[in-house]
Amino acid sequence: MVIKKKRVKINSPGLTELPALPLDAPGLIHDYRRYFTYSLGQNKYCHSVNYFYKALALTVRDRLMERWKKTRYTYIESHCKRGYYLSLEFLMGRTLGNAMLNLGITDTASEAMHQLGINLEDLAEAEIDAGLGNGGLGRLAACFLDSCATLQLPVMGYGIRYEYGMFRQRIVDGRQVEEPDHWLRDGNPWEQERPEFTQHVRFGGRCERYKTETGEQRVRWIDSRDVLAVPYDIPIPGYRNGTVNTLRLWKAAATDAFDLGEFNAGGYAESVATKNEAENITMVLYPNDASENGKVLRLRQQYFLASASLQDVVERWVMVHKGDFSEFAANNCFQLNDTHPSCAVPELMRILMDDQGMGWDQAWGITRQTMAYTNHTLLPEALEKWPLPLFGQLLPRILEIILEINARFISEVSIRWPGDNERMRRMSIIEEGHTLQIRMAYLAIVGSFSVNGVAALHSQLLTQGLFRDFYELWPLKFNNKTNGVTPRRWIAHCNPDLSQLVSEKIGSGWVADLQQIHKIAECANDPEFGQRWHEVKQANKERLSALVLAKCNVAFNPDGLFDVQVKRIHEYKRQLLNILHVIHLYDRVKRGDTAGWTNRCVLIGGKAAPGYAMAKLIIKLINNVAEVVNADPAVGDRLKVAFLPNYSVTAMEIICPGTDLSEQLSTAGKEASGTGNMKFMMNGAITIGTLDGANIEILEEVGEDNFFMFGLTSEEVDESRWSYDPHGIINHDDDLQRVMNLLRCGHFNLFDAGLFDPIINAICSAYDPWMVAADFRSFIDAQQRVATAYQDRTRWTRMSIMNTACSGKFSTDRTISNYNEEIWHLKAMPVGDAE
Ligand code: 26Q
Numbered sequence: 001m002v003i004k005k006k007r008v009k010i011n012s013p014g015l016t017e018l019p020a021l022p023l024d025a026p027g028l029i030h031d032y033r034r035y036f037t038y039s040l041g042q043n044k045y046c047h048s049v050n051y052f053y054k055a056l057a058l059t060v061r062d063r064l065m066e067r068w069k070k071t072r073y074t075y076i077e078s079h080c081k082r083g084y085y086l087s088l089e090f091l092m093g094r095t096l097g098n099a100m101l102n103l104g105i106t107d108t109a110s111e112a113m114h115q116l117g118i119n120l121e122d123l124a125e126a127e128i129d130a131g132l133g134n135g136g137l138g139r140l141a142a143c144f145l146d147s148c149a150t151l152q153l154p155v156m157g158y159g160i161r162y163e164y165g166m167f168r169q170r171i172v173d174g175r176q177v178e179e180p181d182h183w184l185r186d187g188n189p190w191e192q193e194r195p196e197f198t199q200h201v202r203f204g205g206r207c208e209r210y211k212t213e214t215g216e217q218r219v220r221w222i223d224s225r226d227v228l229a230v231p232y233d234i235p236i237p238g239y240r241n242g243t244v245n246t247l248r249l250w251k252a253a254a255t256d257a258f259d260l261g262e263f264n265a266g267g268y269a270e271s272v273a274t275k276n277e278a279e280n281i282t283m284v285l286y287p288n289d290a291s292e293n294g295k296v297l298r299l300r301q302q303y304f305l306a307s308a309s310l311q312d313v314v315e316r317w318v319m320v321h322k323g324d325f326s327e328f329a330a331n332n333c334f335q336l337n338d339t340h341p342s343c344a345v346p347e348l349m350r351i352l353m354d355d356q357g358m359g360w361d362q363a364w365g366i367t368r369q370t371m372a373y374t375n376h377t378l379l380p381e382a383l384e385k386w387p388l389p390l391f392g393q394l395l396p397r398i399l400e401i402i403l404e405i406n407a408r409f410i411s412e413v414s415i416r417w418p419g420d421n422e423r424m425r426r427m428s429i430i431e432e433g434h435t436l437q438i439r440m441a442y443l444a445i446v447g448s449f450s451v452n453g454v455a456a457l458h459s460q461l462l463t464q465g466l467f468r469d470f471y472e473l474w475p476l477k478f479n480n481k482t483n484g485v486t487p488r489r490w491i492a493h494c495n496p497d498l499s500q501l502v503s504e505k506i507g508s509g510w511v512a513d514l515q516q517i518h519k520i521a522e523c524a525n526d527p528e529f530g531q532r533w534h535e536v537k538q539a540n541k542e543r544l545s546a547l548v549l550a551k552c553n554v555a556f557n558p559d560g561l562f563d564v565q566v567k568r569i570h571e572y573k574r575q576l577l578n579i580l581h582v583i584h585l586y587d588r589v590k591r592g593d594t595a596g597w598t599n600r601c602v603l604i605g606g607k608a609a610p611g612y613a614m615a616k617l618i619i620k621l622i623n624n625v626a627e628v629v630n631a632d633p634a635v636g637d638r639l640k641v642a643f644l645p646n647y648s649v650t651a652m653e654i655i656c657p658g659t660d661l662s663e664q665l666s667t668a669g670k671e672a673s674g675t676g677n678m679k680f681m682m683n684g685a686i687t688i689g690t691l692d693g694a695n696i697e698i699l700e701e702v703g704e705d706n707f708f709m710f711g712l713t714s715e716e717v718d719e720s721r722w723s724y725d726p727h728g729i730i731n732h733d734d735d736l737q738r739v740m741n742l743l744r745c746g747h748f749n750l751f752d753a754g755l756f757d758p759i760i761n762a763i764c765s766a767y768d769p770w771m772v773a774a775d776f777r778s779f780i781d782a783q784q785r786v787a788t789a790y791q792d793r794t795r796w797t798r799m800s801i802m803n804t805a806c807s808g809k810f811s812t813d814r815t816i817s818n819y820n821e822e823i824w825h826l827k828a829m830p831v832g833d834a835e
Contacts, residue, residue, distance in 0.1 A: 021063055023105050025112040031059040032112065050186050052118060053096070053126035056109065057189040060099050064235040067831065068244035074831050075154045079320075081330065083148070083155040083824045086309055086344055087141040087337035088302065089285070090159045090247060091133030091166075092234075093489070093649030095190045097124050098146075101493050102237040128183045129650050131165035132249075134289040135568045136675050137376050139485075139649065140454075140812075141337055143675075146486040147812035149238035149245040150512060152828045153820060158309035160301060161191075161232050161249035164284040169607050169646040174623030174750075178287075178610050191232040191249070199229040199308040199315075200255070203300065207397050212357070219354055221397040227278040228253040229308030239488055239512050242831040250308045252281035288609040289568050290382040296394060299386060303395055306343040310334075314351050323356065329369035333824045336373045336448070339384045339440035345371055345447030346401040354397070360404070372450035372823050374481070375441065376672050378461055379572065388436035402438060406430055409446050416473060427469045445470050445477070450823045452481045455673035455694040457714065481819055482697055483673040484812035487514045490679045494653035497536040498683065498804075505529065514811035521805035530797045537660070537684060537800065544658030547651070548603060552642040554630055560599035560637060561790045564685070565663035566647050566655055569608040569615040571770050572670040576759065578604060578663055579622055580776060581783055583739045583748075585639050586629050598787035599637050605644035605651065614758065619643065621756055624748040652676070656683045660796075661708075661786055664689035665779070667770045669714030671695075678810040684800035686789075688782055690775070694810070701806040706799045708789075710782035711775040726764050726773040736776050740764075 021027065036042050036055040046052070075082070100106045110120040133139060141157065148155035167178040205224030212218055229250040236245040254275035281300050286292055317328060336342055345367060352363035377383070392399040406429040417423050429446065431437040445451050445467065453459030459480030463471040471478050492499050492511050502510060506519040523529040541558040548556050556562070565578050582602055588594065604622050608615035626641035644651065662680030664671075664687055671693040681687065681698055688708040689695040699707045712720065730736050740760070742748070749755045763772050790796050808814070820826055 016069075018066065021066060023063065023103070023108065025108050025115065028059055028105070028109055028112040029115060031062065032056060032116065035059060049122060049126045053123045054187075054189055056113070056120075056123055057096055057127075060096065060103065060105070060109070061189060061235070063103055063105070064099060064237055064244050067237065067242050068235050068246070070242065071244050071831050074829050078829060079331075080154050080829055081824075081826050082313075082332055083153065083820075083826050084309065084313060084332070084334045085141060085144060085148075085155060085157045085337065086305065086334055086341035087138070087157065087159050088305060088340040089133030089138030089337070090130070090141045090145070090157060090249075091135070091138035091649060092130040092142045092247075093653075094124065094127045094129055095234075096127050097493050098489055099190075099235075099237055101488060102146075102149075102239050104240045128186070129165075129648050130183060130188075131181055131648060132159065132162050132285060134166060134285070134287060136673070137289070137338060140483055140675060142649075143484065143486040143489070143812040144816060145236045145245065145247060146239075146488055147484075147816040149236045149243050150241065150486075150488070151813060151816055151820070152238060152241060152243045152830055153816065153824075153826050154829050155245060155824075155826070157236070157245075157247035158305065158312075159247065159249050160282050160285075160305055161251040162282055162285045166285055166607070166648075167287055167610070171619070171623060171643060171645045174620045174627070176608055176616055176619050180284075191234050194231045194233055194248075197231050197312060197315075198253075199231075199250075199311045200226045201229050201304050201307045201311075202226055202397075203303075203394055205396060207400060216357070218357070219397065219400070221350075221354065225274070225278075226255050227281060227304065228255050229304060231308075231312070243829075248309070248312070250282065250305060252279050252304060254278040287607070288611070289570075290377070290379065290609070291384045292609075292611075293385060294387060294390065296390060299391065299394060302340055303343045303347070303398065306341050306347045309341075310344055310347050310351055314356070318356075325352070325356065325358065325362075325366060329366045332370050333826070334371050335819070335823070336371060336444055338374060338376045339444050342373070342384075342440045342444040342447075343395070343398060345443055346398045346405065349401045349405070350397055364405075364408075367447055369449055371444075371448040372452070373441075373444040373448040374452050374454065375458075375462060375467075376454055378458060378466065378670060378672055380466065383466070384440040385431065385437040386440065388430065388438055391438055399438075402429060402443060405443070405446060413473070423469060427473075441466075442470075449477065450479060451477050452479045452823070453672065454481065454483045455697060456480050456482060457669070457691075457696055458672040458693060461669060461714065479822060481815055481822075482809070483675050483678070483694060484810045484815035485675050485678045485682070486812050487511060487517075487682060489653070490656070491682050495536075495540065495657040495683055497539055498533075498657065501529075501532055501536055502804075512813070514813065515808035518805050518808055520801060524798045524801040524805065527794075530794060530801070533684070533801055534793065534797050537658075537797075540657035540683075541660075542658075544603075544654055547654050548601075548642050548644065551644055551646075552626075554626070554640055554642040556601040556603075556640055556642070557599065557637050560601045560640070561660050561787070562601050562603065562658060563661040563663065563786075564603045564655060564659040564680070565665070566603070566605040566644070566652065567674075567676050569606045569612075569618055571614060571618075571762075572667055574665040574667060574770055574772060574775075575604060575606070575618050575622065576763070576770075576772050577665050577775060577779055578602070579618075579625055580736075580739050580763075580772070581780060582625055582629070582639070582641055583742055584735055584780060586625075586632075586635065587735075587738050587742060589635050589638055594638065596788075596791070597638055598790050599639070600787075601640045601642075603642050603644055603655070605647035605655075607647060614762070617756070617758060621748065621759060624750055627750065628748055652679065656680050656685065659683065659685040660790065660800075661685060662687045662689075664692070664695050665711075665775075666690055666692045667775075668692045668712055668717050670770075678807065681803045681810065682807040684804045686786075686796075686799050686803055688779075688786055697809065701809055702803055703806075706802045706806075708782045708786050710778040712771070712778075717771060717774075720774065721771070724766050724768070724771060724774065726766060726768060729773045729776070730764070733777055735780060736773065
């Protein structure tokens with residue numbers, strides 16, 4: 001059932017044209033007091049920091065609102081081409097600090113709050129992270145939105161408004177315990193509900209063929225259970241440029257119609273239950289950063305996002321252009337963040353054919369010219385597949401369309417390679433086997449005009465490995481877009497002291513044009529600049545120490561080397577290699593091998609997918625090693641180890657400025673890009689890393705003198721896998737042997753015999769996919785070079801400056817410019833009133 005929405009039109013400039021709000025302290029104070037007293041109903045007895053935070057959030061939000069409106073006018077009135085970033089995850093973190101930074105009012109707001117006797121930082125601390133993502137892919141989406149707005153590109157984000165974001169991690173007895181993240185509990189001042197743009201999304205039911213009055217064959221999807229998609233809009237401000245773009249997040253709600261039907265049939269409880277079933281769709285973010293196969297609720301989420309977003313875009317198109325779709329492809333582009341929203345391909349086909357009455361060829365032409373797909377993984381086991389029977393039950397019409405896309409595609413393949421049945425089987429969107437499976441990556445490739453990887457090596461490996469057949473068929477479709485991170489959040493906001501120092505030297509142009517930061521390379525040998533650089537780093541290390549003390553109860557002495565690895569816990573990321581090095585250092589101390597020692601504080605943090613037993617065991621090992629090492633008086637300040645619970649965007653804002661050494665240890669060829677590596681680099685940490693993902697490009701930018709490289713290359717990994725003999729490696733390496741002996745004898749088991757056997761067995765297995773033992777020696781040697789380098793403060797500081805200086809490439813402004821120039825082709829749309 002389609003509900004006709006009643007529209008009214010009021011032309012009243014007196015209503016909609018308002019004078020600009022003041023950005024000075026008196027203006028902020030005026031509004032703050034009004035919100036605090038009248039909107040929030042607070043008074044002198046208020047003691048909840050949440051109200052103090054909210055009054056400021058509302059004050060800042062008003063300043064965003066007026067720019068948001070102007071941006072909308074600009075886009076609507078220019079009829080410009082639009083881009084849409086479709087993603088199941090947007091890991092936004094906190095909003096207040098970023099909004100003030102981009103509006104250019106941080107210092108004024110701080111002063112205004114000071115005049116009211118309030119500390120701005122205390123308020124900012126009250127905001128709960130919007131943790132609507134697992135890790136890299138979700139945070140990338142958030143950084144992209146910041147850069148699109150800063151470059152004034154008309155791009156909208158589409159995602160899901162999960163009621164529960166990424167779980168909160170607690171460590172109990174050294175083990176991960178998950179807790180629900182009810183982040184909306186205190187309300188969310190940054191979102192605006194837009195019920196007038198609600199969409200209907202169908203599930204279940206069946207397809208029916210019919211003829212129109214003019215005799216055309218059509219299909220309709222009937223007897224479905226519809227779910228409402230209600231949009232919530234979040235403002236995305238550009239950096240001091242008057243642009244405010246939109247992130248639209250969908251919440252699922254039950255339709256009234258469907259409630260009433262059940263209710264009248266006498267099933268009150270059933271009706272409430274079906275309502276719940278609808279609303280469950282957007283209840284929780286799946287906490288896996290590799291696909292969890294076969295969960296029907298996840299598929300519901302994916303289709304829900306794709307369908308609501310595409311209907312929204314098409315509805316806006318039809319409002320202006322009626323049934324004329326001739327310019328649709330020239331004016332719209334959808335970027336798919338991995339395969340998660342890849343139902344968008346068949347869903348656009350459905351909308352164009354079933355709702356708009358278009359024929360297959362025209363609809364396919366449009367779909368194929370508007371979709372672009374980004375791949376984020378090389379692990380074959382992480383490629384998304386859905387069992388065909390399950391898919392057909394939930395989305396019968398979408399399955400029909402996929403099968404038709406596949407039939408036509410396979411015939412294309414058979415024309416290009418006649419009789420090559422093996423190739424057709426390999427390339428089919430439908431995988432054969434006990435149960436047929438839909439290969440979502442293949443669907444995305446076939447339905448898109450662009451397929452990209454996220455770092456040079458990753459893109460190259462895609463065309464040689466996973467997607468080789470498709471590359472042979474369509475070489476021009478494949479391209480690379482090396483990831484980045486936004487320098488607004490990841491330098492200007494999180495490292496104000498460093499920002500100040502850099503801006504004093506070279507001006508503040510680097511914030512919106514990070515290539516400019518290379519100018520500080522000229523000061524890399526200036527002793528006075530070096531001294532100040534060192535002081536900033538030490539102050540940031542103090543801040544990080546305080547966090548570690550508060551959260552881990554471990555005392556990090558800021559004179560030591562701060563050695564940090566924070567990211568999801570995964571075997572391929574090799575936190576194990578890190579902990580083997582820690583055990584090796586501990587063993588050296590115990591043997592008295594401490595001549596020329598460099599004190600180290602090792603920090604490890606990250607979440608494990610709740611069902612990933614090995615990752616959880618690795619967390620337990622890290623915590624046990626920390627307990628043994630930290631309690632040993634013979635070790636003292638020489639070595640401290642801590643596992644930071646609940647790693648998050650906000651934690652990273654404290655961590656990366658206070659880090660000396662960034663650990664990027666993935667088995668070469670496995671990490672698509674990495675983005676934490678870039679945040680550390682920007683903040684003057686030096687990388688110890690394998691030749692993997694974007695590490696390679698970091699090394700290229702900064703040079704071998706300013707990077708600690710180790711380990712097998714991805715080619716060497718592939719070649720040596722067949723003759724891999726970890727026992728032989730262990731037997732020929734005294735250090736590794738001693739480390740393995742400590743593990744085997746239960747030194748870190750804390751009386752739980754056999755606890756770490758699965759880890760010991762994995763390291764010793766000739767089939768260890770991650771080849772931990774293979775890189776041990778090279779890693780230990782590289783760590784020794786690190787320790788030596790750190791003793792020469794002048795040298796280390798120079799390396800640190802050079803890392804920041806050479807980080808220009810890793811701004812998402814560069815990444816987004818590449819997407820725009822090579823894929824989207826959008827025109828920048830200045831909004832006017834640029835500040
Ligand atoms: C899929 C289906 C069902 C349930 C969960 C998922 C799922 C969810 C999240 C699969 C994968 C992810 C996340 C992947 C991810 O974060 N990949 C990382 O993307 C970064 C940005 O491109 C890269 O820098 C990292 O190298 C890559 O690991």
